[in-house]
Amino acid sequence: MNESEHAQGASFDLDAIECDVLVVGGGINGCGIARDLAGRGYSVVLCEQDDLAAHTSSASTKLIHGGLRYLEYREFSLVRKALAEREVLLKSAPHIMWPLRFVMPHDPAMRPAWMIRLGLFLYDHLARREVLPGSHGVDLRQHPAGVPLKPQYRRGFVYSDGWVDDARLVVLNALDARERGARIFTGARCVQARRGADGWNCTLETAGHASRAVRARALVNAAGPWAESFLRGAARPAHGESLATRSLRLVQGSHIVVPRLFAHDHAYIFQNPDQRIIFAIPYQQDFTLIGTTDLELDGGDPRAGRITPGEIDYLCEQASRYFERPVTPADVVWTYSGVRPLLDDASGNASAVTRDYFLERHTDAAPLLSVWGGKITTFRKLAEDAADAIGQMLRDPRPAWTEGAALAGGDLRTWLDEAGRRALPADQFERFVVELQRRHPWLDATLARRWARAYGTRVALLLGDAAGPQDLGAEVAPGVFERELRYLCDEEWARTGEDVLWRRSKLGLRLSEAQRAQVAAWMQAHAPAPSLSDAA
Incomplete structure (x- = not known):
């Protein structure tokens, strides 16, 4: 179906959805914004043309970090914001995020030691730290981190940041959004968005050409690498002018x-x-x-x-x-x-292009908010700022709430005693694993730890009434049981073997090609196709 046919009025297989906000894009920014808006009580629809985190948001370096190297580009505001967010995020989902210590071997030909010490001092003090320890120098001849290095690296510096399972972070935000009332449609592309004085008339379409109309009071363009082309294409006004005023690199x-x-x-x-x-x-x-x-x-x-x-x-x-x-x-x-x-900030060097974000508002008709740039560490703050902006544009502002709130499965303290609840997030996770194994002593220890890491407290939903290994269903591949695959289909929008093996998990690294094919075949036989029904 071409654009003119849509504009003249397509036949929809289901009634139009009415909502406050349509979010286009199921990466970390889109899902974070949908979660924040839904938690404020707005009615939200999110559409993603492929799988959640199918592109940029599953291909990061897996770090929750301030960005030490950005200090050299004098991006102090970005670094401060990111450093503050590290602590917030590490507390919100200790099962998929945890502290990580970094070693920088000193190479005098690169940067002098005084410059590194100054940078680390700023890194330690630009934002408050509660979870992460500070930096210090280290003798690599005595430290375990020196063992695999060449002998000329004798001196180093150690500092803290965090690690994250990026694709699962996206899914957790989508789960939280859905639990707060948002409707999440994967495999659904926004092929048309027409702007009126008081709302947007949009069309979502699946690869199977099922379509559905969405009428939204506001539109959020969080399409990531497609943000600019979305404005120049699907969201282009009828008279042909583009809403895109920014360029992406x-x-x-x-x-x-x-x-x-x-x-x-x-x-x-x-x-x-x-x-x-x-x-x-x-x-x-x-x-x-x-x-x-x-x-x-x-x-x-x-x-x-x-x-x-x-x-x-x-x-x-x-x-x-x-x-x-x-x-x-x-x-x-x-x-x-x-x-x-x-x-695009006109930097000649791609490494020097800012990683900060910019939220562009269009308010001359129905509200449009476009998300430009950003990094995974600052997604929560970006989402909070975006939800504030949407509330202002709708003239219906509502208070922020996500700082201090656990992500889906991240409320580990609900499983722990008083001592466990007072522990640091990384220690809470270890206590959580012990409690999971106490409640389910029949569960294989390796599987229990993997499921605890992936699902946190939502492992209870996965396990349901399972009373023994026999209740996990067939073992489709080593360590991959039907019960988990059904959970991923029913709860986490998984549709293909790739969704399971490379985004919801990294089991693809451990399985043979034949075993990966077995998982893909099971998913092909049992996973539902992308749907635009209200139950999706």
């Missing part, structure tokens, strides 16, 4: 995963001769994650982002400058790439 960031390079639990931040940095991070117990790159994409479809041989060589080369055992392309077991939608 699409910058590809690629990562490689290799077998574990070190046994300790710290991560590394390495300085490169090109003034960039890369991280080497403990990943999924048996692997090391190395990234990222900054490769500018000129036009094209953001879906087409793929790691290049040059990016693989670059990451291997830079990591090998520090590790005693070289990292080679032959070591790589998995790669992924994401396209960052960065607000």
